[in-house]
Structures are given as structure tokens and as C-alpha cells.
Amino acid sequence: MPERVLTDVLIVGAGVSGLMAAHVLKGAGASVVVVDKGNEVGGRLATWTIGAGSADLGAQFFTARDPEFQTHVDSWIADDLAFVWSRGWSDGSVSDNPRDGHARYAIRGGLATLAQHLAQGLDCRLETQIARLLFDGERWAAQSADSMVYEAKQVLLTPPVPESLKLLAAGNIQLVSAEAELLDQIDYQPCLCGVFWIDGDIYLPEPGALQRAYADVAWIADNWRKGISPDARIITVQASSGYSHEHFEDSDEAIISRFTAELVAFMNPNAHVREVQIKRWRYAQPMKLHPHRFLAATGLPLVFAGDAFAGPRIEGAALSGLAAARALLAK
Numbered sequence: 001m002p003e004r005v006l007t008d009v010l011i012v013g014a015g016v017s018g019l020m021a022a023h024v025l026k027g028a029g030a031s032v033v034v035v036d037k038g039n040e041v042g043g044r045l046a047t048w049t050i051g052a053g054s055a056d057l058g059a060q061f062f063t064a065r066d067p068e069f070q071t072h073v074d075s076w077i078a079d080d081l082a083f084v085w086s087r088g089w090s091d092g093s094v095s096d097n098p099r100d101g102h103a104r105y106a107i108r109g110g111l112a113t114l115a116q117h118l119a120q121g122l123d124c125r126l127e128t129q130i131a132r133l134l135f136d137g138e139r140w141a142a143q144s145a146d147s148m149v150y151e152a153k154q155v156l157l158t159p160p161v162p163e164s165l166k167l168l169a170a171g172n173i174q175l176v177s178a179e180a181e182l183l184d185q186i187d188y189q190p191c192l193c194g195v196f197w198i199d200g201d202i203y204l205p206e207p208g209a210l211q212r213a214y215a216d217v218a219w220i221a222d223n224w225r226k227g228i229s230p231d232a233r234i235i236t237v238q239a240s241s242g243y244s245h246e247h248f249e250d251s252d253e254a255i256i257s258r259f260t261a262e263l264v265a266f267m268n269p270n271a272h273v274r275e276v277q278i279k280r281w282r283y284a285q286p287m288k289l290h291p292h293r294f295l296a297a298t299g300l301p302l303v304f305a306g307d308a309f310a311g312p313r314i315e316g317a318a319l320s321g322l323a324a325a326r327a328l329l330a331k
């Protein structure tokens, strides 16, 4: 017999959306289990170790435009977790960053530290990949790849939408056609990302990053100057969505060679690359958004949330998780 875990709410995904939702549900007295296929919490809030240093590999910073999200950011600042990293980015044509007014926040220790902070006190089960969802009219049974069964009254799905839909298809769960059509339209742009351990100096504009909307290599950032890699110069390089789409299947060597050619222009002639790691994000950021902050499936105790719902990026994912949790409590 497979081992069973019983809970009021099962949250699939320990990214920012799932973690924020879990706190609201737990605070209201519900029992909550959060499962994630990864070996760390955070999802696209990812900080990798490379050599003697570390680098943010997915999201690089975040903004706060919504007052509710700003109150959370303020509490992270009060906890000495979040700090203002910049108020704008240079495209490399000027050495200083243009100040357009919006605070761009980063997290001490890297963005994964925010996820670890949010996961405190929650029942998070890592390396737990849900393979399919079954519903008997009353309860959900979520089967994991390692033959555990999570039984829940309600389910919150926060993976990228195409991945959530696969879980439902595997269990023959049908959504009403209007909802299925809306969810089917949601797609994501990919992102090729490299982290480079550099020996020597590299000259990037203040405060150690550049952003170029129309270049193949759209983002270069120095994690040492960001303050999250005190012992080693680790540079994050991210390609544009167009380049990433076109070259997603290229070999690591080809991607490294393209990124290195770009980096060399900023490196001291004596500097050299010690080590490189490549990450391919298939679902980096949503291209088309659902019009609401969550989708509550008609006739099922099931809610979809994440950054594809009404607001992309970290802020949108957080607000979606919060709104989805309230919807689950109201059901």
C-alpha cells in the first residue's frame, strides 16, 4: 500500500506563490502540505553555489507596486532580508544607473533565502513530484512519482500552467471548456542563463549590472557587487527571450561560447573564467496572462495560481498566491 498523507489543502509548488498562499491558509487554521519536485524551496527564486561564491540564477530582483505586496517587502526589510539594490539599470552606454524611481529589491544571501524564510514553519515536502491528480467527488488524491499519496479536500496548483494541466490530464480531470481554453492559451518564454566564476575584474555600470532590452544577451550582473557572493566574483548572464527560444537546444559549449564572447568586452584583460554553469529555464516568464489573480475551477475544489495570473514576476506570483488562498478559504 502506498503511504498516505492527509491534509486540508495540498499546495503543489513551493515557489513564492505557493509559499505565500500556505501562510494565509495555515494562519486561518487549515492544515497545509506544500510539495515541490525540486530539492530546495523557491522554484524560480534560485540561488546557485558555484566555486567559492553564489549567484541568483532565476529572478534577479523585484519591484513592489501594489500596497499589499509592499507591506510584505517592508517586513522583509525590517527583518534585514530585503534591501534596495538599485533604482534603474544602465544599458552599458553610461557607467551609472539611470534612476527612474522604482526601487529594485534584492535579498541578502540571494533570492532563494527569501523562499527559505517564507518556508519556515510550513510542512514542505521536497523532491516530491506529483505525477497525477485524482478526484473522487469529495477528496483529491495526488500521487507522487515515489508512490506517496497526498489526500486533500482542496488543491492549489502553482506550477507553470502547462505543467499543472499535465497533472490533471494524467488523472482524467476535466475542466469546463471555457476555463480549459483560457488556461491552454497561457505560455511562457524560455531563458538561457549562465553563471560565470571570474578571476579578476569585470567592469559593469553601477550598481554592478546592465540590462539591454534588444540584445541577445539581455542581462549581465555581478553577484559580488550585489553583495550575495562576498568570496568570489560570480557573474549571472541571461539571454533575451528571442535568443533563448532560438538556441534553447544548443549545446552547453555553444551557449557558453556566446556568453563568454559578450562578457570579455567588460573583463579586465588579465581576468579569466574559472568555471561556468548553464541553466535552461523552459518556463521563465509568462507571455500571456490570465485576466484574474487566480482561477477557481468550476465544480471542483481546485484553484490555479502563480505568476501567469494577473501579474507576472515575483510580485504578481506573491499576490496571486495570497488571493488564491483567500479564495480557498471562502469555498
Ligand SMILES: Cc1cc2nc3c(=O)[nH]c(=O)nc-3n(C[C@H](O)[C@H](O)[C@H](O)COP(=O)(O)OP(=O)(O)OC[C@H]3O[C@@H](n4cnc5c(N)ncnc54)[C@H](O)[C@@H]3O)c2cc1C
Pocket (backbone or CB within 6 Å): 012, 013, 014, 015, 016, 017, 018, 035, 036, 037, 038, 041, 042, 043, 044, 045, 057, 058, 059, 060, 061, 062, 063, 128, 129, 130, 131, 158, 159, 160, 163, 167, 191, 193, 238, 281, 283, 284, 285, 305, 306, 307, 308, 312, 313, 314, 315, 317
Ligand atoms: C531567468 C529568470 C529571470 C527572472 N527575472 C525576474 C526578475 O528579475 N524579477 C521578477 O520579479 N521576476 C523575475 N522572474 C520571474 C519570477 O522568478 C517568477 O515570476 C516567480 O518566481 C514565479 O513564482 P511561482 O511561485 O509562480 O512559480 P515557480 O517559482 O515556478 O514555482 C512553481 C514550483 O512548482 C514546482 N513544480 C512544478 N511541477 C511540479 C510537480 N509536478 N510536482 C511538484 N512540484 C512541481 C516547481 O519545482 C516550482 O518550484 C524571472 C524568472 C526567470 C526564470
